[in-house]
Amino acid sequence: MVSTASESDDIRRVLGIEGTAWAASAAVYEVETDDVFIESNPYQPESGGIHPREAAEHMSEAVPSVVETALAEARERAAEEGRNADAAPIDAVAFSRGPGLGPCLRIVGTAARAVAQRFDVPLVGVNHMVAHLEVGRHYSGFDRPVCLNASGANAHVLAYRNGRYRVLGETMDTGVGNALDKFTRHVGWSHPGGPKVESHARDGEYVDLPYVVKGMDFSFSGIMSAAKDEYDSGTPVEDVCRGLEETVFAMLTEVSERALSLTGREELVLGGGVGQNDRLQGMLREMCEQRGAELYVPEDRFLRDNAGMIAVLGAKMAAAGDTLAVAESAIDSDFRPDEVAVSWRADESEPAPAPATRVDAGDAAEQRGAEATVSIEGDRVVKRRVPRSYRHPALDERLRRERTRIEARLTSEARRCGVPTPLVLDVDTAESTIGFQRVGDRDLDAELTVDRARAVGRYLATIHDAGFVHGDPTTRNVRVGSGDGDADRVFLIDFGLGYHTGHEEDHAMDLHVFAQSLAGTADDADRLQAAAEEAYRATSERDGTVLDRLRAIEGRGRYQ
Numbered sequence: 001m002v003s004t005a006s007e008s009d010d011i012r013r014v015l016g017i018e019g020t021a022w023a024a025s026a027a028v029y030e031v032e033t034d035d036v037f038i039e040s041n042p043y044q045p046e047s048g049g050i051h052p053r054e055a056a057e058h059m060s061e062a063v064p065s066v067v068e069t070a071l072a073e074a075r076e077r078a079a080e081e082g083r084n085a086d087a088a089p090i091d092a093v094a095f096s097r098g099p100g101l102g103p104c105l106r107i108v109g110t111a112a113r114a115v116a117q118r119f120d121v122p123l124v125g126v127n128h129m130v131a132h133l134e135v136g137r138h139y140s141g142f143d144r145p146v147c148l149n150a151s152g153a154n155a156h157v158l159a160y161r162n163g164r165y166r167v168l169g170e171t172m173d174t175g176v177g178n179a180l181d182k183f184t185r186h187v188g189w190s191h192p193g194g195p196k197v198e199s200h201a202r203d204g205e206y207v208d209l210p211y212v213v214k215g216m217d218f219s220f221s222g223i224m225s226a227a228k229d230e231y232d233s234g235t236p237v238e239d240v241c242r243g244l245e246e247t248v249f250a251m252l253t254e255v256s257e258r259a260l261s262l263t264g265r266e267e268l269v270l271g272g273g274v275g276q277n278d279r280l281q282g283m284l285r286e287m288c289e290q291r292g293a294e295l296y297v298p299e300d301r302f303l304r305d306n307a308g309m310i311a312v313l314g315a316k317m318a319a320a321g322d323t324l325a326v327a328e329s330a331i332d333s334d335f336r337p338d339e340v341a342v343s344w345r346a347d348e349s350e351p352a353p354a355p356a357t358r359v360d361a362g363d364a365a366e367q368r369g370a371e372a373t374v375s376i377e378g379d380r381v382v383k384r385r386v387p388r389s390y391r392h393p394a395l396d397e398r399l400r401r402e403r404t405r406i407e408a409r410l411t412s413e414a415r416r417c418g419v420p421t422p423l424v425l426d427v428d429t430a431e432s433t434i435g436f437q438r439v440g441d442r443d444l445d446a447e448l449t450v451d452r453a454r455a456v457g458r459y460l461a462t463i464h465d466a467g468f469v470h471g472d473p474t475t476r477n478v479r480v481g482s483g484d485g486d487a488d489r490v491f492l493i494d495f496g497l498g499y500h501t502g503h504e505e506d507h508a509m510d511l512h513v514f515a516q517s518l519a520g521t522a523d524d525a526d527r528l529q530a531a532a533e534e535a536y537r538a539t540s541e542r543d544g545t546v547l548d549r550l551r552a553i554e555g556r557g558r559y560q
């Protein structure tokens with residue numbers, strides 16, 4: 001019988017067990033001294049990538065021995081503190097419950113249950129992705145950071161809000177490490193590929209590869225096939241590695257910056273095995289410095305998969321009484337971070353409204369968006385995409401030009417379809433500058449209403465029917481109010497990530513980006529989202545298929 005104690009003082013030493021994919025790991029976390037002992041045994045595939053069956057065989061051999069090593073350490077510490085030799089050396093057992101490979105997770109779950117029963121201590125089921133970010137939050141001392149999880153099988157941007165970690169953005173296909181590993185497999189290098197990409201990139205010249213960011217979501221599949229093609233056509237592998245790092249990490253840095261900008265937060269925490277990469281850390285550091293934000297990067301041993309992070313979060317969960325009865329402790333290979341009901345944080349109510357909210361200060365004010373600076377000069381605004389020094393200069397130049405050209409073109413095209421947008425007054429692609437008519441008197445996030453959400457749904461349907469997407473329809477890229485008495489005008493702005501497409505998936509992504517931004521900024525996001533969808537349905541020529549696709553995007557398990 002496993003006890004399910006809820007006395008927080010009882011939790012002084014926690015055993016953590018990890019084994020979602022490659023790292024068989026056990027750890028002892030000492031609450032009082034904050035000390036973490038970690039014992040790990042990695043699985044190294046003989047050829048190719050991670051084979052689930054081989055990985056599970058590795059876990060069944062390695063998990064018991066790393067657990068015994070950690071327990072021996074725990075016993076020593078228990079003896080030092082003068083604990084009775086008959087008493088349990090630990091006060092709880094925490095294990096990675098998911099996401100991960102099912103066969104591996106089951107072995108970890110079985111081991112954890114056995115230890116918990118043996119010592120009659122509570123069992124704690126930890127979400128591996130939340131552990132990746134909580135360990136950084138723990139050691140940074142940050143309270144409300146944005147978190148970038150850059151790991152093998154996942155890539156997310158998360159922020160805590162009202163009891164859950166919200167996924168502000170994520171990969172639409174593979175995890176970031178898996179994407180790099182697939183390229184290195186193609187080249188014939190052994191697993192894991194990430195560190196090899198890093199060392200080869202140092203001697204490489206940058207090559208252009210597709211850069212795919214949709215709002216705060218992103219995709220790696222196009223980049224990976226292009227990288228393989230480059231290699232196959234004879235481009236030196238060092239150059240392809242450099243192009244990969246510059247492109248993939250600039251994407252992750254851009255979405256992190258967007259998330260900081262959208263939420264108005266000023267702290268960023270990095271997590272996940274790919275987080276060990278120096279170039280990624282450097283880009284994030286530079287971006288944060290330039291916007292006056294703070295970055296925290298955990299030690300490498302806490303970035304890659306490890307049981308230390310499981311024990312650290314497990315201790316907080318156990319202290320909050322968030323434990324599992326054995327009968328309810330089944331693993332969950334698709335466990336998403338936003339499914340976790342956060343029990344261990346004080347119930348903080350959101351400081352309202354988010355500081356990023358902008359109500360216009362008046363003339364000659366300068367706004368700083370995630371990408372551009374916008375200066376208001378009377379009834380005209382000038383938007384300039386400023387260079388981002390964290391990006392390679394060639395990539396930076398390309399993105400600023402392309403986006404400026406597209407923004408000018410699609411803003412006008414939307415207007416011609418009857419969607420309110422500002423008039424484009426002049427464009428200078430060389431300087432990445434556009435002059436616009438000034439519209440609205442505040443951003444939608446400052447004053448969200450059901451009617452306005454409905455207008456956004458209607459306008460998105462209109463441009464989709466005309467054959468293009470907005471690309472970044474967040475609550476900050478919608479202006480409301482007109483200043484001339486017609487308070488309910490709603491304007492779409494910032495079409496720089498738009499493009500022509502007839503694919504339902506792309507149309508659904510626009511709705512998904514809007515839904516995610518509602519979830520990130522509003523408490524009644526569901527109601528607003530329903531209103532937007534209802535208006536979309538009423539307007540669109542093919543509402544059914546797009547909304548079906550939206551449901552599929554929302555329900556997609558990302559573990560692959």
Ligand SMILES: C[C@@H](O)[C@H](NC(=O)OP(=O)(O)OC[C@H]1O[C@@H](n2cnc3c(N)ncnc32)[C@H](O)[C@@H]1O)C(=O)O
Nearest residue numbers: 020021151152153154177192194195273274277304305
């Ligand atoms: C669910 C769980 O099993 C999974 N874990 C995982 O992916 O292991 P993690 O340790 O977080 O990350 C491993 C990845 O991290 C990459 N990696 C390691 N060192 C790297 C480096 N210096 N540069 C780039 N990638 C690196 C590896 O190539 C590999 O793809 C996850 O967290 O998604």
Ligand SMILES: Nc1ncnc2c1ncn2[C@@H]1O[C@H](COP(=O)(O)OP(=O)(O)OP(=O)(O)O)[C@@H](O)[C@H]1O
Nearest residue numbers: 367369370371372374381422436437438439476494
């Ligand atoms: N035509 C306009 N009229 C009035 N205000 C505007 C106009 N264009 C932009 N703004 C203001 O400037 C802010 C930033 O503009 P915009 O979204 O185009 O830049 P950005 O850097 O791409 O921002 P982000 O990436 O954060 O969406 C807007 O949120 C809005 O408050």
Ligand SMILES: [Fe+2]
Nearest residue numbers: 151152272305
């Ligand atoms: Fe991981």
